[in-house]
Amino acid sequence: xxxxxxxxxxxxxxxxxxxxxxxxxxxxxxxxxxxxxxxxxxxxxxxxxxxxxxxxxxxxxxxxxxxxxxxxxxxxxxxxxxxxxxxxxxxxxxxxxxxxxxxxxxxxxxxxxxxxxxxxxxxxxxxxxxxxxxxxxxxxxxxxxxxxxxxxxxxxxxxxxxxxxxxxxxxxxxxxxxxxxxxxxxxxxxxxxxxxxxxxxxxxxxxxxxxxxxxxxxxxxxxxxxxxxxxxxxxxxxxxxxxxxxxxxxxxxxxxxxxxxxxxxxxxxxxxxxxxxxxxxxxxxxxxxx
Amino acid sequence: xxxxxxxxxxxxxxxxxxxxxxxxxxxxxxxxxxxxxxxxxxxxxxxxxxxxxxxxxxxxxxxxxxxxxxxxxxxxxxxxxxxxxxxxxxxxxxxxxxxxxxxxxxxxxxxxxxxxxxxxxxxxxxxxxxxxxxxxxxxxxxxxxxxxxxxxxxxxxxxxxxxxxxxxxxxxxxxxxxxxxxxxxxxxxxxxxxxxxxxxxxxxxxxxxxxxxxxxxxxxxxxxxxxxxxxxxxxxxxxxxxxxxxxxxxxxxxxxxxxxxxxxxxxxxxxxxxxxxxxxxxxxxxxxxx
DNA sequence: TCTTACAGTTAAGAAAAACTGAACTAGTCT
DNA sequence: AGACTAGTTCAGTTTTTCTTAACTGTAAGA
Numbered sequence: 001x002x003x004x005x006x007x008x009x010x011x012x013x014x015x016x017x018x019x020x021x022x023x024x025x026x027x028x029x030x031x032x033x034x035x036x037x038x039x040x041x042x043x044x045x046x047x048x049x050x051x052x053x054x055x056x057x058x059x060x061x062x063x064x065x066x067x068x069x070x071x072x073x074x075x076x077x078x079x080x081x082x083x084x085x086x087x088x089x090x091x092x093x094x095x096x097x098x099x100x101x102x103x104x105x106x107x108x109x110x111x112x113x114x115x116x117x118x119x120x121x122x123x124x125x126x127x128x129x130x131x132x133x134x135x136x137x138x139x140x141x142x143x144x145x146x147x148x149x150x151x152x153x154x155x156x157x158x159x160x161x162x163x164x165x166x167x168x169x170x171x172x173x174x175x176x177x178x179x180x181x182x183x184x185x186x187x188x189x190x191x192x193x194x195x196x197x198x199x200x201x202x203x204x205x206x207x208x209x210x211x212x213x214x215x216x217x218x219x220x221x222x223x224x225x226x227x228x229x230x231x232x233x234x235x236x237x238x239x240x241x242x243x244x245x246x247x248x249x250x251x252x253x254x255x256x257x258x259x260x261x262x263x264x265x266x267x268x269x270x271x272x273x274x275x276x277x278x279x280x281x282x283x284x285x286x287x288x289x290x
Numbered sequence: 291x292x293x294x295x296x297x298x299x300x301x302x303x304x305x306x307x308x309x310x311x312x313x314x315x316x317x318x319x320x321x322x323x324x325x326x327x328x329x330x331x332x333x334x335x336x337x338x339x340x341x342x343x344x345x346x347x348x349x350x351x352x353x354x355x356x357x358x359x360x361x362x363x364x365x366x367x368x369x370x371x372x373x374x375x376x377x378x379x380x381x382x383x384x385x386x387x388x389x390x391x392x393x394x395x396x397x398x399x400x401x402x403x404x405x406x407x408x409x410x411x412x413x414x415x416x417x418x419x420x421x422x423x424x425x426x427x428x429x430x431x432x433x434x435x436x437x438x439x440x441x442x443x444x445x446x447x448x449x450x451x452x453x454x455x456x457x458x459x460x461x462x463x464x465x466x467x468x469x470x471x472x473x474x475x476x477x478x479x480x481x482x483x484x485x486x487x488x489x490x491x492x493x494x495x496x497x498x499x500x501x502x503x504x505x506x507x508x509x510x511x512x513x514x515x516x517x518x519x520x521x522x523x524x525x526x527x528x529x530x531x532x533x534x535x536x537x538x539x540x541x542x543x544x545x546x547x548x549x550x551x552x553x554x555x556x557x558x559x560x561x562x563x564x565x566x567x568x569x570x571x572x573x574x575x576x577x578x579x580x
Numbered sequence: 581t582c583t584t585a586c587a588g589t590t591a592a593g594a595a596a597a598a599c600t601g602a603a604c605t606a607g608t609c610t
Numbered sequence: 611a612g613a614c615t616a617g618t619t620c621a622g623t624t625t626t627t628c629t630t631a632a633c634t635g636t637a638a639g640a
Binding site (some may be wrong): 004005006007008010011050052054055056057058065066067071077078079081082083084085086088089093098099146162269270272274276 | 383
């Protein structure tokens with residue numbers, strides 16, 4: 001049943017609406033901002049394409065025939081819908097509305113950017129924003145799968161296919177131990193309580209410790225810094241944490257030297273279109289860093 | 291508020307709908323019957339005009355972004371509306387539906403074309419038909435005013451500005467008198483009961499009588515032939531009627547010679563578009579005459 | 581009746597848009 | 611690696627649409 005649709009242009013439908021609402025075609029032409037000739041030709045073309053006579057000549061002017069309200073109604077409706085779409089596009093383009101699926105690691109959410117996120121939320125209430133907090137690896141999985149539009153995570157040890165990363169900030173990783181032994185030489189450190197195997201941060205840490213000559217014995221693992229801190233507090237071992245998550249020292253938790261740093265990046269799908277709302281958030285994050 | 295609307299073409303919206311419903315753009319291109327290249331360029335243009343990114347690249351294929359359902363919904367709606375319009379146009383074009391405002395003089399309705407009208411009505415039940423029955427003069431007024439699309443009436447004595455007439459049929463006008471005196475010489479005829487001043491038929495009749503040398507004294511007037519016949523039956527005078535309306539002779543009503551003829555014409559506004567439903571009726575009338 | 585003004589159309593040419601086929605780029609599959 | 615394939619870009623052609631200018635037909639004054 002899909003015979004070729006008449007290829008009416010929005011422009012022509014606009015002409016028709018304008019003509020129906022103007023005393024004379026010349027004024028209608030002025031209203032839509034074209035020459036009377038263009039209007040005349042455009043409407044002739046519209047009439048030809050619809051294949052049904054649309055106008056009557058009355059004296060020296062032409063009027064929309066009674067009996068073609070169907071067409072006129074169609075024109076009005078399409079023009080109105082297009083107007084709505086244009087408005088939607090305008091607002092979407094400057095980020096006033098839109099959909100935003102972000103993934104961030106915990107440190108970014110609670111450590112670095114809580115204020116940025118709060119402010120973004122209040123300044124763009126019409127952006128439909130979802131925030132996924134998870135380890136870098138699963139965030140990047142979500143990104144490739146298309147469930148997330150933008151990720152703030154630890155720079156992957158090796159580039160990931162289909163994902164572009166841009167540096168965002170560098171943060172220090174410090175040793176945390178149960179007491180002042182944290183100031184002893186690295187060879188005396190440990191055992192360790194650490195992020196699980198596969199964690200980007202863990203690979204950074206393990207590399208650094210190896211370089212320092214520290215023995216690497218791991219007695220507990222968790223993705224949650226709070227858990228790691230607590231375990232250290234129980235005296236079961238040492239850990240290495242981003243300083244934003246170490247919160248200085250405390251009872252049973254003493255901060256030692258900075259032994260490495262990890263790079264947080266903004267990751268997006270390779271070739272992903274620039275979406276205003278996403279772009280807006282990324283700018284906000286970078287602005288905060290500066 | 292009337293910033294220029296984006297000039298989206300129906301065609302481009304069709305592309306979008308096709309792409310959303312096809313596994314691959316190539317198949318979508320085939321579905322709408324254009325080359326993949328055309329589809330690609332068309333959609334790129336659409337995206338440019340809307341001003342908002344519409345697609346994501348996933349692997350080597352492109353998919354409609356989540357978040358632009360707004361645009362997709364708009365496209366679907368407009369395409370559907372256009373389909374409806376196309377269907378309406380098809381049916382209107384071959385006269386299956388439409389609006390039809392006809393004016394006819396009484397003789398045409400009850401004398402010449404009752405069968406044609408009845409059949410037309412039953413064969414085209416979806417044509418919204420209105421029939422106005424009135425004297426020729428007021429029908430033509432209605433025609434110029436645009437209230438009527440087509441008129442069957444007596445040919446006006448002189449051409450009417452803005453109205454085109456095409457002959458339809460010629461009918462005889464006969465003298466009717468109270469008794470066999472109708473066969474006497476014209477100089478003995480009368481007095482007359484006649485259509486009112488201004489009637490086209492009356493001017494035809496008066497001309498004919500004058501040529502025959504009959505005295506023209508008018509004692510009663512009516513637009514209604516039944517009334518004229520009745521008045522003649524009462525013995526108040528003579529009349530001249532189209533033979534279809536004299537219905538032969540009767541008590542107190544004797545038919546005499548044919549003294550003139552009047553031309554019925556089909557009248558339309560000058561420059562009026564050919565509307566299928568109107569055209570259809572006119573053809574039916576002419577077919578009946580042949 | 582002649583002139584003038586006006587509403588809309590037609591004509592000619594320029595500019596923009598859309599299409600096709602061919603060459604090309606970049607993921608995917610084997 | 612090599613063949614394949616989805617989609618894009620390019621070049622050239624056709625189609626559409628616009629502008630200006632000349633033209634037709636109607637209305638309105640003088």
